[in-house]
Amino acid sequence: MAKVRKDFDLVVVGAGPGGSICAKVGAEKGLKVLLVERGETPGDKNASGCALSPKVFKDFSFMREMDIPKRVAKMATAHMIDENLIENSNISFSASRLGDYEEAREFLTINVYRGDLDPWLANLAIKAGAELKTSTLVKDLILEDGKICGVITENGKKIYSKIVIGADGAISIIAKKAGLRNKWRPDELVLLITYDFSADEKIIDDVIGDNAIHYWYSSAYPIGYSFFNKDGFHVGLGHYLSMFDKNPQVYLKRLLETDGIKRQIKLTNAKPREFQAHTLMFLKYFPNNVYNDGVMLVGDAAGFACPWEAEGVYYAMYSGKLAAEVAKESVDGNDFTKGKLKKYLTLCKNSPVGEEFEMADEIDILLKEVAFNPKSGWWVVPLISDFFFANFNVSEPHARTIDKYFERFPQIAYDILSNIPIKTQVAFLERYLKSQIKKSPINFLYKPIMDSTKDFRLKLIENILELIPKIMKGEKK
Amino acid sequence: MSINLKPTELIRRKLDTGEFIFPNKNKCTGCKKCVLICPVYLWKMEKNKAVLSKDYKSKCFECSSCYQICEYDAIEFTFPKGGTGIAYKQG
Numbered sequence: 001m002a003k004v005r006k007d008f009d010l011v012v013v014g015a016g017p018g019g020s021i022c023a024k025v026g027a028e029k030g031l032k033v034l035l036v037e038r039g040e041t042p043g044d045k046n047a048s049g050c051a052l053s054p055k056v057f058k059d060f061s062f063m064r065e066m067d068i069p070k071r072v073a074k075m076a077t078a079h080m081i082d083e084n085l086i087e088n089s090n091i092s093f094s095a096s097r098l099g100d101y102e103e104a105r106e107f108l109t110i111n112v113y114r115g116d117l118d119p120w121l122a123n124l125a126i127k128a129g130a131e132l133k134t135s136t137l138v139k140d141l142i143l144e145d146g147k148i149c150g151v152i153t154e155n156g157k158k159i160y161s162k163i164v165i166g167a168d169g170a171i172s173i174i175a176k177k178a179g180l181r182n183k184w185r186p187d188e189l190v191l192l193i194t195y196d197f198s199a200d201e202k203i204i205d206d207v208i209g210d211n212a213i214h215y216w217y218s219s220a221y222p223i224g225y226s227f228f229n230k231d232g233f234h235v236g237l238g239h240y241l242s243m244f245d246k247n248p249q250v251y252l253k254r255l256l257e258t259d260g261i262k263r264q265i266k267l268t269n270a271k272p273r274e275f276q277a278h279t280l281m282f283l284k285y286f287p288n289n290v291y292n293d294g295v296m297l298v299g300d301a302a303g304f305a306c307p308w309e310a311e312g313v314y315y316a317m318y319s320g321k322l323a324a325e326v327a328k329e330s331v332d333g334n335d336f337t338k339g340k341l342k343k344y345l346t347l348c349k350n351s352p353v354g355e356e357f358e359m360a361d362e363i364d365i366l367l368k369e370v371a372f373n374p375k376s377g378w379w380v381v382p383l384i385s386d387f388f389f390a391n392f393n394v395s396e397p398h399a400r401t402i403d404k405y406f407e408r409f410p411q412i413a414y415d416i417l418s419n420i421p422i423k424t425q426v427a428f429l430e431r432y433l434k435s436q437i438k439k440s441p442i443n444f445l446y447k448p449i450m451d452s453t454k455d456f457r458l459k460l461i462e463n464i465l466e467l468i469p470k471i472m473k474g475e476k477k
Numbered sequence: 478m479s480i481n482l483k484p485t486e487l488i489r490r491k492l493d494t495g496e497f498i499f500p501n502k503n504k505c506t507g508c509k510k511c512v513l514i515c516p517v518y519l520w521k522m523e524k525n526k527a528v529l530s531k532d533y534k535s536k537c538f539e540c541s542s543c544y545q546i547c548e549y550d551a552i553e554f555t556f557p558k559g560g561t562g563i564a565y566k567q568g
Contacts, residue, residue, distance in 0.1 A: 038556060038559045038560070039559075039560070039564065040491070040560040040564060041564070043565065043568060044563070044564040044565060045539070045562075045563070045564075045565070045568075046565065046568045047565050047568035048568065050568070113566070113567045113568060114565065114568040115565055115566045115567055115568055134559075134560065135559040135560025136559040136560075137556055137557075137558060137559040139555075153559075154558060154559060171541045171544075171545075171554070173556075183544070183545055184545060186545060186546050186548070189545050191514065191516070191540060191542050193516045195482060195484075195487070196567040229567075232567060234567075241514060241542060241545055241546045242546075244513060244514055245513075246513070247513060247514070247515075247516070247518070248514070248516045249484075249516055249518075252516075256482075272482050272487055273487065273566075273567060274487050274488060274565065274566060274567045274568075275482070275484035275485075275487040275488055275538070276538065276565060276567075276568055277484075277516045277517070277538040277540035277542070278538075278540050278568075279540055279541060279542060279545060
């Protein structure tokens with residue numbers, strides 16, 4: 001058998017955060033790395049909310065030197081909008097003393113544009129010694145003797161490599177060609193459409209300050225957002241492909257007619273600058289098909305995005321780092337088989353990437369039935385408003401409004417309990433009980449309860465929970 | 478207040494993308510999902526089949542929703558040639 005030619009140790013397809021970190025770490029470990037990007041510049045093809053979380057800065061210390069335009073979001077606000085697009089109430093919260101480390105106590109997110117972030121990260125990979133090739137679309141994998149040994153570009157050029165990393169986003173060609181996945185299902189893929197507005201930095205400072213993340217929850221549209229950056233902001237919304245019942249633009253138009261958003265645009269004297277449409281997956285399971293002989297997938301290509309809030313950059317960077325570590329071991333041991341690369345899956349599962357998928361299934365139903373579902377607006381939207389009205393309105397003696405609120409309380413509790421999917425309630429309650437029983441006087445029950453099967457525990461809690469609305473309904477009559 | 482927003486004008490792009498969406502009329506069942514989902518309205522129905530706008534290469538945002546939503550694999554989506562198509566600045 002002729003000696004197989006190898007141009008590189010590692011070819012990384014896609015210079016987003018996952019690909020660039022993988023290339024950077026790989027190059028730092030002495031691997032010969034090629035980073036291939038289909039855009040003219042890294043970031044050209046990428047759109048996201050791009051709110052970098054505190055853990056990005058904790059786990060990747062070089063991120064603290066990030067010198068690109070940014071806005072630090074110390075506060076977030078969720079606006080509750082009724083069906084007539086009128087704001088009913090809102091809640092704000094800021095970085096909390098509960099944060100485990102400095103960054104977590106200091107800010108919620110740091111908002112940046114991918115057009116700034118992605119080139120900055122790719123440049124770190126170049127500095128570490130990786131070669132970057134832009135404007136190049138990878139169309140296929142080289143298969144020789146049934147083994148993946150490189151990539152084929154759109155011009156038919158073959159680039160040989162010991163390992164190929166698919167970091168090519170949610171619609172990954174590498175995943176498809178490596179036989180790992182064809183496409184996502186319409187009920188696990190979200191389409192986001194967004195307008196970027198430009199605005200004067202100083203005016204945003206004055207009007208918005210560091211309350212830079214806004215969610216718009218309404219029965220009139222799927223959940224919307226406005227994310228403020230240094231000199232502009234995104235306004236957009238997202239929904240599962242399977243759940244759109246009208247064209248997405250119909251909903252986006254309504255979102256833009258919401259008073260609060262109109263006010264943000266007007267007060268910052270904002271001008272529309274860019275339109276964006278992109279898809280990302282929300283999975284209710286940890287994706288296991290992330291490696292094969294000679295190939296590993298990272299970031300969106302693997303399906304690694306937070307199933308609660310769709311944060312993707314951190315999980316891409318983290319899985320990129322792990323893939324590079326496994327690649328280095330493979331190169332050292334000259335073993336690129338599936339059996340060897342399985343280690344990548346194990347490492348991902350035991351890292352924050354895997355941990356984030358705990359409860360993914362329960363969160364998926366919550367998102368579909370409450371957060372993303374305009375039909376649940378009728379009971380969610382007035383909740384907070386009712387509470388504050390009872391406490392702070394001055395239309396009659398305070399004690400009287402509070403009495404009224406308490407009279408309504410069983411109904412409110414009933415609405416909540418009967419509309420939040422039972423599976424989600426059970427999952428939360430199970431976690432609560434686990435933590436409480438452990439430190440309670442009945443902690444001798446902890447072991448038998450934990451030793452019982454998960455199904456048994458869930459069934460038990462489910463039975464109790466199902467009783468509550470029934471009892472309350474009885475009380476209401 | 479009403480802002481006049483024209484999505485397809487609010488983007489930098491390089492033409493010369495080559496074809497990258499391939500509808501397959503034989504597989505199309507006329508379910509209209511691609512028509513419903515496309516955020517820039519590039520699909521319409523003709524004789525019960527989904528038809529892609531002729532100038533899609535200068536309007537498409539490459540979100541791939543039409544390809545993703547089609548349950549009959551009647552739409553194939555590849556990508557524009559390297560270095561062409563949309564280029565986000567504020568993504």
